[in-house]
Amino acid sequence: MAFTPRSVAAPAAGDTIADVSIVGGGTVGLVTALAVRHADPNASVVLIDARPPGPYKDERASAIAAAVRRMLTRLGAWDAIEGEAEPIRDMIVTDSRLRDTVRPVFLTFGGDVEPGEPFAHMVPNAVMLDALAGAAERAGVRTIAPATVDDFTVDGAVATLHFTGGDTLRTRLLVAADGVRSRLRGLAGIGVVRSDYNQSAIVTTVAHERPHEGRAVEHFLPHGPFAILPLTGNRSSLVWTERRAEAERLIALEDFTFETELERRFGRELGAISLAGPRHAYPLGISLARAFVAPRFALVGDAAHGIHPIAGQGLNMGFRDAAALAEVLVDARRLGLDPGALDILKRYESWRRFDTVEMGFTTDVLNRLFRTDIGLVRQVRDIGLGLVDRLPPLKKHFIREAAGLGGADIPRLMRGEAI
Template sequence: MSEPAQKFEVVIAGGGLNGLAMAAALAGPAVRMPFNVCIVDGADPKTFSKPQFDGRASAITASSRKMLEALGVWPALADHAEAMREIVITDSRGAADRRPALLHFGEQHSPGTVSAHMVENSYLYSVLYDVVARSPHVEVMAGHTIDAYDFGKASTTVSLARVGRVAGELLIAADGRNSAARAAAGVETMGWSYPQAGITFTVEHDGDHEGRAEEHFLPAGPFAILPLTGRRSSIVWTEQSVFAGELMEMDDDAFQAEFEQRFGTRLGAVRLVSKRFCYPLSLQIAKQFAGDRLALIGDAAHVVHPIAGLGFNLGLRDIAALAEVVSDAARLGLDIGTVDVLERYQTWRRLDTVMVAAATDGINRLFSNDNSALRSIRDMGLGIVDRAGGLKTVFMREAAGLSGQLPKLLSGEAL
């Protein structure tokens, strides 16, 4: 007979940014009745507790920042966060230093609120990991890949290589875009791959960026320069997949020459100070976000184009909604893993996700080409937005994640 499974209220499959933030939301300082949580990740325990640089930095919106404050992680992040004070969007015409600004957002469009802060993902990981590892309510199981799932009537049981079995009243799938938990539950996805890839890395420059983010819409895709602390910026360079592969193969000098053509000279001399990473880009949405004993969050639920830097922010919105739904249910003495309870989570999150996915897809299609008719239409549309103060304020608040029915954590409230 097999060993009995270790039992938890919640088992989280995957300890990436979303899995860790989920554990922090359910068992950290923001929740009055902490859950008993197990988080499982296949990564080597040494790299899991000391995350490596992955080339990425995240734009943390104003509502996501409030949530990170409630989770108790913002104070440790604040010194590593750079406020985005200005966002300039340009079209593809002209040399790098003479691209006309199509849209210009500043703090005046959302007074008193910085729309976002840039934080390198490696800091986000390590600060979230610290909160989770400190919680007496969380068991961290790193270095264990889940290789089987059993969705039972009262719990979901997962099998881990070498450790045995772990059961949760609720399994939360946070195991990324190729989620094995999602596949095991038979949840299908819809979407497509983009013929583009995103190259990310960090640069140092002589000039001060003054908190200005720039997104240049080039024919192959957006080229984003995002302010980091000090005289540094994070680059997200979207290219056609084949050329992105060639760029990744280039030696540093050839790569730098290609990069400088797009970066321009506004910030003076510029140097690459990190390795380059290349990510395939796709749009993918799970057909269900919840089922009996299962909820999907983060990239397991949805992957969107990084054009607006919203992926992890969408994950935080999932986490805030799911944590509130299960906390409310537990307070009423309900079973947190039933589809009746989890349906509320699904309804709360699906529409927002589909809207963001459609918007990012539409903007990418509209801009990532050199069609002159489309160019005139988009220039006219953005020109109108740029001159209409009220419309800009609405855009700014949407981008900051401050519109719609916000879960409590995104307003900085405890559960």
């Protein structure tokens, strides 16, 4: 059953000051609110969502790394997700041209990061949002919806949010989880480094005759990757990258012609295919905020960073932001410190900034490398993929990175531990 968030009025300026207020009721905003409140039930956490109350209607699906599954389990949200989550058992990577009759496999990933623990799951976004909203309400997160923050001001130890309609809310910390075009980020005076790829990702769901057996496939084609990601039943989620003009042409096609174009890329390994959901195109680029924090203010998720989906890590990075910020804030409160103070927020920024820049640079290089159709470049990258495939320790390292478990500085929630 879909969860419907409560709708409450924005409190007047004279009301009690909230400890943390989060603007943006998407996945990252919800999990940030839940993580803080779950770890510190005494913290007053407010979630401000522009979306009207009602069932979530996001028909997309997302790849959730093993570290995120551990986090969601710790936060009490995974039980409501697990029945609709499809484990990714293995993955193959090919590199070819569209006209090629054979697509040689250059790289394979398989196995669990731990016994019985797949390195990732595919989860319908609406299912994940419902589960997080339900867990947030049970944890005592207060929701204001629908509501829009027009502006905010900072005066010493308090930020005051100004809502459309004239209501205000005072808070010790304002967290912007309002997406890649974050309005609050601009109001905070934080600039962004951007680059447009002149590509769009076509996202849709297909049904097929034969079972996928939990296998994900990434075909590198000259204009971008074509990813086939397993869903429950004989269905797969597609993330199909094309030049923007071509993507717009494809989206405008009637179903039969679109399915014909789709089959040229999908292949016949899983039998006949058919559309099983709407199709949408999303422009692609890279955006990195020049700072993640300001006085009484922090960025999380796409408001802080937007990257190419080539590695499937965009949403997982947002979860890591939420886990790191919650850990910094709760640790500060336990020491009797002001969690909204700039020196505390700088700890969060220093923790997340290098990882974010590194992932942004990696996906940018991969995208530029694999959209090049020059023969010599193709030979070099295919040799590189083949070498990785023949080095089990290196493959294991990449699997742990994809699972969100690489490196030593992993937030406690993403290790499955309490804050």
